[in-house]
Amino acid sequence: MQPDLLSPAHTAHVASQLATRSPLIHCLTNQVVQSFTANVLLAVGASPAMVVDHEEALAFSAIADALLINIGTLTREQALAMRAAIDGANRAGKPWTLDPVAVGPLAFRSRFAREILAQKPAAIRGNASEILALAGNGAGGRGVDATQGAQEAVSAARELAQQTGAIVAVTGEVDYVTDGDRTLTITGGDPLMTRVVGTGCALSAVVAAACALPGSRLENVAAACGVFALAGKRAAAQSQGPGSFPSLFLDALYQLHTEGA
């Protein structure tokens, strides 16, 4: 099956919808990227909230419009809060997104990721090594970095989507987003994005936000990747290195909806 290219018009539409609807996103994410993730959500016009206690996480994920689960620095205590938050989201019919950071070589998070897969994520976003490992087709990467290209994981992404019912996004130089049947491809971005911590994690937060929008979830998740690729390309064109990139990137995300795409 030939993947389709994502339409630029749909990317612009989703950029505008995120800002207009300003979905409230409950983020249970890793310790390293919390601030950048929140700033990315604010830049696209969404509203982030990190509520981490298990009692509060249960209640809050029903209030929020969508939930993000990122297991990059998973602890036993955080796993309790994540289970509660997923429970709260599912009972209230709110979509949740999984970012399976470094799944594969690390045992505790891999057990946990497989356990929560049964709780019906709306979307899953990872790099090729993570998607291959989660689908049971690979040992995972080395640490948080992919050791395979995204294209090598497209079949695994399709299988994972079919198994779980989730939209699966495998991101890299080119991104592939699939519902197990149809697959959209997104090009753009810049290699500099791999020299800044948290770009993938923050994309997962925008994927979570896109799951709160009406319309085709496949196309909305692909458009979230499109928003990132477009802003990343613009920011990289102006930046002097990985230090100047993040502020230009956040400005570009903001300008996509304030000045139009």
Added chain:
Amino acid sequence: MQPDLLSPAHTAHVASQLATRSPLIHCLTNQVVQSFTANVLLAVGASPAMVVDHEEALAFSAIADALLINIGTLTREQALAMRAAIDGANRAGKPWTLDPVAVGPLAFRSRFAREILAQKPAAIRGNASEILALAGNGAGGRGVDATQGAQEAVSAARELAQQTGAIVAVTGEVDYVTDGDRTLTITGGDPLMTRVVGTGCALSAVVAAACALPGSRLENVAAACGVFALAGKRAAAQSQGPGSFPSLFLDALYQLHTEGA
């Protein structure tokens, strides 16, 4: 009662005093804003330290000049450390400041905030929804965002100040700072500050630092808000969006005392 405008001369005086005295501020704050909070304190010339273990927190809050308690990502373990730190500060006669993030809709933090209110905070800084909820006059906002304007919370702020003996700052487009009797208003700032995570939380840290200065605590807390409003306005005038804002804002805070206001 008519609120008074804060004098620009007092803002400049407090900006200079923070840098000259460089108070050491013990911050027990939320996971999302720790780095930005520390950088804001360093930019104004104060000295931040995050000491989080309960045994160390007890000892350290007696060494530090002031303590900040921010409950944005409260956990059971952090609550223990906060109780110990407040205890240490109170025994040593050091002022502590409460930032009641998202109090109201979330049960665990709301119980905790009410419990520690009895421990005599020197100052409380929150948005309108938080101050209304803490005073018992509202259900709180949605997540971390205010659903009311600051002016609607001025009466609640006065009551809260009278009940607790704290200086209460309710911040928004206009800030109101009250001791329950006299109320000062601060204008300035920029809406862009709401598109950057942690500006309110970092202001609470500067409020905590202002509580360590000699002179009128009401006027010093109001001046902390004045310092933020002034630097925020200057930074917003130069920035291209929420990405370029934080670095310009920190530079502006620094220039207020190195180049004079």
Added chain:
Amino acid sequence: MQPDLLSPAHTAHVASQLATRSPLIHCLTNQVVQSFTANVLLAVGASPAMVVDHEEALAFSAIADALLINIGTLTREQALAMRAAIDGANRAGKPWTLDPVAVGPLAFRSRFAREILAQKPAAIRGNASEILALAGNGAGGRGVDATQGAQEAVSAARELAQQTGAIVAVTGEVDYVTDGDRTLTITGGDPLMTRVVGTGCALSAVVAAACALPGSRLENVAAACGVFALAGKRAAAQSQGPGSFPSLFLDALYQLHTEGA
């Protein structure tokens, strides 16, 4: 004994080696500086990973090329993970680096730092107050700030290196790096680096990365300090204050290996 000046050619060589070999650095560090630490490692071309659960930390420190232990926000749970990670690193023959943040005045971390000193760190980096306290010659600083100049701690650094077998770096306006016998000095940097949170902590991460390179560990650790001093000087020359410094500093670190030193 007269300290030697570090050769600029060796600094350039180490900057290039870090980017070419891209060592994977397992960081167990404090909550305040995780993002900046990761971005500094990415900017020099290394690969950071924060794996914090004790079970995963044990396994991952054997996979990684080097380990960083920074006790700035030590908790009981983190101490367990750190003991496991050091164990895993030592069994696999991977070097680990200690950053003894605020050791001396705070009891829990001081006991822990003394305990793990017996586990043979490859390197130790701290400010003068921390090195004096760790060597048993001082009470430590006030919070995280040094109350002594680096030169006052050179003898203590030599003793500590002789006792532990570690390379000891005491950093400040001038940096001194010693194996207990030979001592190298590094000049450069800028006072603005003390107005940005995490510069010392991030230097310790680059020291950890330098310990994974072949060649003289003394000279490699000194060159890590040299890389920081050089990038710091370049960034400070262009910056308007502590807000604009970090992005310029990360760009300068990146340019050292992409454009040559």
